[in-house]
Amino acid sequence: MAEAHQAVAFQFTVTPDGIDLHMSHQALTEIYLSGVRSWKKRIIGLKNSVITGVYPASPSSWLFVVIAILATMYTRSDPSMGLIAKIQEHLPRDGGVVRKDCQTLVSAVLFSTMLWLLLIFTMRMCLKQLLSYHRWMFEKHGKMSNTTKVWALVRIFSGRKPLLYSYQGSLPNLPVPAIKDTVKRHLESVRPLMDDAEYERMTKLSAEFESSLGKRLHWYLKLKALWATNYVSDWWEEYVYLRGRSPIMVNSNYYGMDFMYVTPTPIQAARAGNSLHAYFLYRRKLNKEELKPTRIPGTLIPLCSAQCERVFNTTRIPGEETDTVQHWQDSDYIAVYHSGRYFRLRMYHAGRLLSPREIEFQIQKILDDPSPPSKGEAKLGALTAGDRIPWAKARMKYFSSGVNKRSLDYIEKAAFFVSLDDDEQGGMADDPTRLDSYAKSLLHGKCFDRWFDKSFTVVYFKNGKMGLNGEHSWADAPVLSHAWQYVLSTDCFQLGYNAEGHCKGEVDASLPQPQKLNWEIPPECEEQISGSLAVAQALADDVDVHVFAFEEFGKGKIKRCRVSPDAFIQLALQLAYYRDQGRFCLTYEASMTRLFKEGRTETVRSCTNESSAFVRALEGGEAADVCRRLFQEASEKHQHLYRMAMTGAGIDRHLFCLYVVSKYLRVESPFLKEVLSEPWRLSTSQTPLQVEMFDIVNYPEYVSCGGGFGPVSASLTKSFNCLNFGLNWKPEINVHFAIGAFISSSHFNSCIYGANKFGAQIRKALRDLLQLLCPNQTELRKTEVKRPEFKKDL
Template sequence: MPVLEREQSTNPDTNNGLPKLPVPDLQHTLDMYLKCMKHLVPEEKFRRTKGIVQMFGAPGGVGEMLQQQLHKRRESKANWVYDYWLDDMYLNNRLALPVNSSPVMVFPKQNFKTDSDALRFAAHLISAVLEYKTLLETHALPVDFARGQLAGTPLCMEQYYKLFTSYRLPGPKKDTLVAQKSSVMPEPEHIIVACKNQFFVLDVVINFRRLNEKDLYTQLEKIRKMADNEEERLPPIGLLTSEGRTEWAEARSILIKDSTNRDSLDVIERCLCLVCLDEPSGLQLTDTNRALLMLHGGGPERHGGNRWYDKPMQFVIGSDGCCGVVCEHSPFEGIVLVQCTEYLLKYMKGIPSKLVRAASVSELPAPRRLRWKCSQEIQALLAASADKLHRLAKNLDMNVYKYTKYGKEFIKRQKMSPDAYIQVALQFAYYRCHRRPVSTYESASIRRFQEGRVDNIRSATFEALAFGKAMTDGRSTFSNDEKMKTLQDAINAQTNYTILAITGMAIDNHLLGLREMAMELHMEMPDIFTDETYRVSNQYILSTSQVPTTVDMFCCYGPVVPNGYGVCYNPQSDAILFCVSSFNDSDETCSNTFVKHLEECLLEMESLCRKNSGIASS
């Protein structure tokens, strides 16, 4: 029987030949930290911080001692920062997963004419998932190579092997990322199908035979009919997984007191993935509305209970054509989700559905409805969860915006990195909105190293601020040549920091490692980590990520702080797609206003580039 174990390297082959993540030089990190923060905090606060940092890095001081301990840790671990980073980024975070943590991929809108069309799509998608899983099991997935800066380097593939084998188990203070490990005689593999807030077990291997697409369709039809039976309907237990992590852990501990609930949880926790069959939402399916429906299901009144957020891969198939995947982020990064989902969609497009209209003639056991015993205490917890998800859904302010005046080809013609250019544009837009710079997170892959995940590109550079000021405050006093010089300086600063990050030399993972090592050694926390500047440095008011796709789909996520923006972008040849999120209850943010300023700033940057190159602005 498969068991769930503490997450660890699930496929040692994925690290072969890759170097270990380096530990950056201490003084380099401290100097860079001061450089990154000098223009983000008041001068008096910065002077205090500078003294604290100098004391921390003094010869023979606490910084050097912690640095030595990190070097020892590097010798004994495949990746010295991985566990620290995973806990800090995800497992210690107590916020609810929808909106706050789980990104989504929104598929192209489907034109289903009937409910049967949606089930056919689902059966075809499940077939594609099983094909992809076979690639993973046979180690036939080709190795990824870096693109963009320092292209061509082979990348760690370990994250792919967690797509269908991981589960995020809630805990009272800290979650656990567990990995399914099969014994000699594993149980039949299964997925969970969510339909009308009910959960059903769909075995995809029966009597050692993988179900074909026709069989899968037949089973999905049975599930749809079973879900229609109102007398059999059970409370929407999935709502509990949308709770804060501590609250969900407490509710789970109550649930498992009953053996029926314990068995149902066990089956869900061991499934390959979820397929969520949604009813029509009743909304106009704009890009923005589809993004919202993926992020939170439209709240409990729509599809919010038709989910199980702890599972890494939840494929959503709405009978109105709103489809996508909801991702629990702790096992893998966005690019792995992109590669997987692009494979699935290309497979479905390239290999016609093998489904015929007639139902399967195979004698298949009926899918099983999962049962729940719900005490009054659980009913009260479900009501509280529904209320919180309703408020979370109402609070999310999303704008999916396609900028069509130009795309990455124009930027490349200026001999600039498209990613650096867009990041500078985001800094410019934030400054135009708020007249100040803020700590910014841009994820940078460190998969060049064993078990590499990400570090942070600190895009809020002094040079980007200088450009924003020149284009806003100095609009009439700076010449075009001077403005162009500040733009090129900002692009160069962004590009240089990007190279530091992807080569393991950025500051955030290093500072995190030093802080966690101090905690591990039960030391009094060094002043550098209790200083207000360090708190400001980790308040990512702009949380950004480039998620490029080659098929017609897009990624989005929520903000990571109450007064912040989440900005996911996809540079295309002649357009740039932006997904901008914020919270309605913050009087500091507004997604529509940010998008308006972003469009304005991108136009001004184009005009500046064209004037500089002697091309008349179109």
């Protein structure tokens, strides 16, 4: 009850002598400071709304327009062509020279304001039209069309020093592709995967769908696109993520990894102190919209920032039919798990953010706390790792009132979740397979020591390594990756550590103790926790993970071969898979559609007729010149498909939405049913590096392993779509791969290669492609790619 008493600002009792009033000065101070923080956020939000609302102009430009209009009036000219006089006629009349001058001034100001708003509207419309033009992406380097030269005016209308959300009102809506184009491109994508009879059958299904039901479904989709900001995103979030009833651990959540060669400090609490402080610095920038809008590298073209709104203070809430994403405006604390216990740790004291040293001090208190977990508390997090329906029922039955509801609220409303792990992970000086264990721990842990529903969980290991686990429904990985890379950069290059490895700074002795959360878990709930843990543990045991860095060459060497790095990697994967399986497979590569409002992802189908022809030629022993020509054709095809996906002309999201419409209309489509059931046997993604945050030339050892995700197959035995990898590109350093596979997959057991051995196939394919394209560069010089010496700590 101590926590309950501390939370009350005042208490009173009625006695025969009157009312005895006791007020808590500390509680009242905290209430006051909390109110001040809240009002500051509102004022900043209002200011930013005004700045964003008039962008690409600025609020101060209004004064410039007013002064310009008044200046021209005093030269006895009328820039309004009589409109100022018309406005003056409708103002209240009151004789006198002074009154008349005031009316003239007010009329001029009103006209100036209307002119200013018209100019803003015109500039925003021009900017929107410019951002809707995407043909520049398809033009060859050095060959710019006249239209693209005019389009370069986007520089004029893009404004100066934009806030995070400045471009949101000017981004175009995602277009709906023509039904005939989608059907045609789908047929083209499945041709290398089917024999003649299968392809002929699919062609008939496609023609029947396009001429009949497809037109009807497409009409409804066009209607939605007229009033919806994005015709895909809401359905994608709901039906792909939130309506899934299987565990989100492994199946949906993804992970991010720490530096590969460097551990800045071996002290667990110190690493937490710096990085947690950096996270709240990032959140402060996010709340003030001081983060720069993400742009396409090398251009001024902005990407949608809508997903950034839910990075912090966000939780996925389980439901029996569908989950929901709940976001709170603010939270001044984090939820911490250690040794089966949950804590609430406030990150602000006396109206200020705790320093890194103070956070380290508080984290160390949690690590040193000898108190045992409450009955049923230790493995409570397993509820978030198991199936969603049992968790939804348990939450409603056992956590909807009393002390359990209060403690669960503290977790769900926290800025994010922190797990203090007792194991040591990371590092590869003596045993490279430790990276596999490290990645697997971040992906699922012990199945109860992460809170998989939170927007993200930061994990701190005993040896100072850290990582994160991200929930996928609220946003895609690049958004969380931006925050993660900011934290890594700030931790090492701005905050730093003292000679003993502790955080810098002093500690305020008046800091309150971290609050241990209390639970009252009944035996029936413990049974449910055990059931969810069993499901999660079986899933975790079924996952094979392999992470490795290909250090022989990187992005720079591939570019010197005049090849797109992304196309190079995708073709290497096609080659590796064909060598493994003796056939091709439907391949998923994630592309983003954030050139449009609320855009998320689109699929690039990397297995094409051109890539298949190249692989067959290479494996069939064709001449090198022939293989190089076929490689070039396959590379150009892949780049074209990637650009099509980015510019809203992909096929998979369109087909997905057509399928959703058919379900709403309760009509069956054999074509859509077959298309949506096609197994993705190879699922790939790429993790971008924010190069402005790292000096990879002078500090090449500060390179992250990137991240990864689990196998995405809906059926563990139906397909092998378990060769999933994440890429982290760094110029002239290396390429990182993270491969995940289901052990129970029939292909895993029947084929030669699991995740680890498939990595060996990828390495061989990369070498063979470089040998083919640049035979004179295969003797790699050590001066080109320096492998940083592994350091356990600095």
